[in-house]
Amino acid sequence: xxxxxxxxxxxxxxARHQIASVxxxxxxxxxxxxxxxxxxxxxxxxxxxxxxxxxxxxxxxDGSEFAFGTALLxxxxxxxxxxxxxxxxxxxxxxxxxTLYRSREVVYLLQGPISYTDFFYARFIESVxxxxxxxxxxxxxxxxxxxxxxxxxFIFYIAVVLFFLPFVVIPACLGTTITMVLVxxxxxxxxxxxALLGGGTLVGFFVYIRSVLKGAxxxxxxxxxxxxxxxxxxxxxxxxxxxxxxxIRMAGDGNYSETLFWFLLLLSTALFAIYLTGRLANRIFxxxxxxxxxxxxxxxxxxxxxxxxCLNTLLxxxxxxxxxxxxxxxxxxxxxxxxxxxxxxxFGIMAIYIANIRNSTRLYETEFWRGWIACLxxxxxxxxxxxxxxxxxxxxxxxxxRRIWILGMAPxxxxxxxxxxxxxxVALTSFFTVGLAVLSGHILQLEPLHYAITVYSVFxxxxxLSGLAVGLGALYPTFTEDNxxxxxxxxxxxxxxxxxxxxxxxVVSIQVLVLQWKALDLYTGEAQFRGTVLVxxxxxxxxxxxxxxxxxxxxxxxxxxxxx
Amino acid sequence: MIQATQLxxxxxxxxxxxxxxxxxxxGTFFCFLGPNGAGKTTTIxxxxxxxxxxxxxxxxxxxxxxxxxxxxxxxxxxxxDHPFLYDKLTGREFMRFVAGLYQIPESYYQVHCEKLxxxxxxxxxxxxxxxxxxxxxxxxxxxxxxxLHDPKVVIVDEPWVGxxxxxxxxVKDFLKEKTRxxxxxxxxxxxxLSIAEEIAxxxxxxxxxxxxxxxxxxxxxxxxxxxxxxxxxFLTLTRDELAKPIS
Numbered sequence: 001x002x003x004x005x006x007x008x009x010x011x012x013x014x015a016r017h018q019i020a021s022v023x024x025x026x027x028x029x030x031x032x033x034x035x036x037x038x039x040x041x042x043x044x045x046x047x048x049x050x051x052x053x054x055x056x057x058x059x060x061x062d063g064s065e066f067a068f069g070t071a072l073l074x075x076x077x078x079x080x081x082x083x084x085x086x087x088x089x090x091x092x093x094x095x096x097x098x099t100l101y102r103s104r105e106v107v108y109l110l111q112g113p114i115s116y117t118d119f120f121y122a123r124f125i126e127s128v129x130x131x132x133x134x135x136x137x138x139x140x141x142x143x144x145x146x147x148x149x150x151x152x153x154f155i156f157y158i159a160v161v162l163f164f165l166p167f168v169v170i171p172a173c174l175g176t177t178i179t180m181v182l183v184x185x186x187x188x189x190x191x192x193x194x195a196l197l198g199g200g201t202l203v204g205f206f207v208y209i210r211s212v213l214k215g216a217x218x219x220x221x222x223x224x225x226x227x228x229x230x231x232x233x234x235x236x237x238x239x240x241x242x243x244x245x246x247x248i249r250m251a252g253d254g255n256y257s258e259t260l261f262w263f264l265l266l267l268s269t270a271l272f273a274i275y276l277t278g279r280l281a282n283r284i285f286x287x288x289x290x291x292x293x294x295x296x297x298x299x300x301x302x303x304x305x306x307x308x309x310c311l312n313t314l315l316x317x318x319x320x321x322x323x324x325x326x327x328x329x330x331x332x333x334x335x336x337x338x339x340x341x342x343x344x345x346x347f348g349i350m351a352i353y354i355a356n357i358r359n360s361t362r363l364y365e366t367e368f369w370r371g372w373i374a375c376l377x378x379x380x381x382x383x384x385x386x387x388x389x390x391x392x393x394x395x396x397x398x399x400x401x402r403r404i405w406i407l408g409m410a411p412x413x414x415x416x417x418x419x420x421x422x423x424x425x426v427a428l429t430s431f432f433t434v435g436l437a438v439l440s441g442h443i444l445q446l447e448p449l450h451y452a453i454t455v456y457s458v459f460x461x462x463x464x465l466s467g468l469a470v471g472l473g474a475l476y477p478t479f480t481e482d483n484x485x486x487x488x489x490x491x492x493x494x495x496x497x498x499x500x501x502x503x504x505x506x507v508v509s510i511q512v513l514v515l516q517w518k519a520l521d522l523y524t525g526e527a528q529f530r531g532t533v534l535v536x537x538x539x540x541x542x543x544x545x546x547x548x549x550x551x552x553x554x555x556x557x558x559x560x561x562x563x564x
Numbered sequence: 565m566i567q568a569t570q571l572x573x574x575x576x577x578x579x580x581x582x583x584x585x586x587x588x589x590x591g592t593f594f595c596f597l598g599p600n601g602a603g604k605t606t607t608i609x610x611x612x613x614x615x616x617x618x619x620x621x622x623x624x625x626x627x628x629x630x631x632x633x634x635x636x637x638x639x640x641x642x643x644x645d646h647p648f649l650y651d652k653l654t655g656r657e658f659m660r661f662v663a664g665l666y667q668i669p670e671s672y673y674q675v676h677c678e679k680l681x682x683x684x685x686x687x688x689x690x691x692x693x694x695x696x697x698x699x700x701x702x703x704x705x706x707x708x709x710x711x712l713h714d715p716k717v718v719i720v721d722e723p724w725v726g727x728x729x730x731x732x733x734x735v736k737d738f739l740k741e742k743t744r745x746x747x748x749x750x751x752x753x754x755x756x757l758s759i760a761e762e763i764a765x766x767x768x769x770x771x772x773x774x775x776x777x778x779x780x781x782x783x784x785x786x787x788x789x790x791x792x793x794x795x796x797x798f799l800t801l802t803r804d805e806l807a808k809p810i811s
Binding site: 002003005006007009010013014015017018104105107108109110111112113114115286287290291293294 | 573574575609612613614615616618633634635637638642644648650652653654657658660661662663664665666667693
């Protein structure tokens, strides 16, 4: 039997058993997860559908003065394809490091009589699946919405499925090649060089994104021409993303021969890329992996040196045991790059968004639009926080599980432990989000009252979201798991995410109602407006307190009643 | 059967294994002893082709592991101290997977798989997921899969972790019988000196990356000024001021 096939069959068996194990899990958990997955898919479909419809309306439909709507929509497909291509290449660079170099399975497979090429292909299949399933999940509603809005030919649906595999394989080959080359030729680089290179790449990426967004100034007179120009700058006949977009677009028009041409171009490139990457793996994988395995693993971290040395001073005002717990949590987080790199990506996206508000101010000079943007900013920032608390804060209690004997034996109550996690989360999230809220308010030149409402809402959301994450994390702990990603994927994690999103929607809705009524001049006077603001802030405060105290109380009760 | 010539490994600046020469003939039960961090696992990883040596060569059955790793691995089996197994496969599915990996003919697999599962007393749980196995069962499955392709050399890294006395006895007898009757060569790293003393044909003692002594149990024991147990010799040799000859 071919070895790649043997691994593939084994993985198929594993997937089957994994799916079959669902019947042994809690029915409630399965129901919550299924409803959440279907709801998210349908929500994405609705948002894409409405967004595309708006885009067609914005650009102008056939028969009107400007009939660029459909053209804009088609262009957006090209941008989407390029973005996905870059994201796939980036995610494969990360995933390949884990699947090819870090997984325990690698050692097991390599001790067998398997050639490095076969080993590579066996792991590559997994790498592609890992990095592309979410694209299939969230890309499908987008494609469906696109087809509805452009009245696509039936061949479009077949083409989307056929183009998918070669389209994801090419960036996967690119990302994997980058990883293998980095591991083979750059492992000797010191931390400073790596940090400078990484920082340079990130800055370059942000500058590029900013230049593209700048081209799309909504405030210019020739808005649509500017948008088209910006869109064109992301296209090149040399990009595989361009071939995929062109092919799918042609399929939508029912143009068989053009579709086939782009498909064959993409397929042949994908096959050649697979072949080349396999050959490359045969040459450079093993020397790189062996070097990585053979590196001196002694990492000396003197207490009073390094970037975390300032923690001693910063945390001095705190009393024990909180100081030690803060110290431990921050150091564990800092020393796990997989954790803080995601943190940086989230806030990097947020920073680009806030920085780009400047480009929109001239169009939105009215109070109506400024109010909307202020509310959307609160929504965007708090949704990012909701994602972060669900991903990083929710698993904190569970992660203590295997070491609970250390905390369990210490003169420390669970209440102290939970509040320490809570304030750690509030402090870290507020540091970034309140700063972003202040910055966006300043850029939008909000009135003082609007300014205060925005900042207050963001801060209060941090409290509520942290309370939900810590409380539900204690209510639904997974003490047997060390992997935060797996802890989050359980029922508790899903419940926390859904509750957090619901909380954010409530906070933003209250704010929108108050500010838009003012913008539409529906208040009888200033006194009524101020009274409504007071009531609204009271409601948000009550909601924040409820989301903080109730889950914390339930979680604490659960921990106290557990036999650990 | 196992030959290492000037086998060396550096981890950065640190010398993990100093130039090591080994020649272990076919049918030998070789025990590799040393304290924690002595270089045992690094040596084993170089032998199995998992680590590239900084210098020197190692060959298994006359095949150079660095030059032709696939052929060398085909004739050896490896059981690590904490074996990696696929939790979401059943025992039989795992054996089937290993058969595919070693490209074992279907007819051979059909006969030997069941025989090994029976022999290691895990046939009755062969259709259960590995995640439901106890540590001992996992270790037995790891041994069963290691012998599926009938290796000529078996490298075992501290196999007694988590095994109960009955299983220890079984594994010990099984390996001993294979070396005596079928000419299997066993290279075993262990901390359990009493077992090494009982079953080893030859013993090597390593510390701080240097092979301090090598010989039969009797030869090693004779190194001590007051010949006693292997434990006495081991502790004397691996003292901090080691590498000094025993008086």
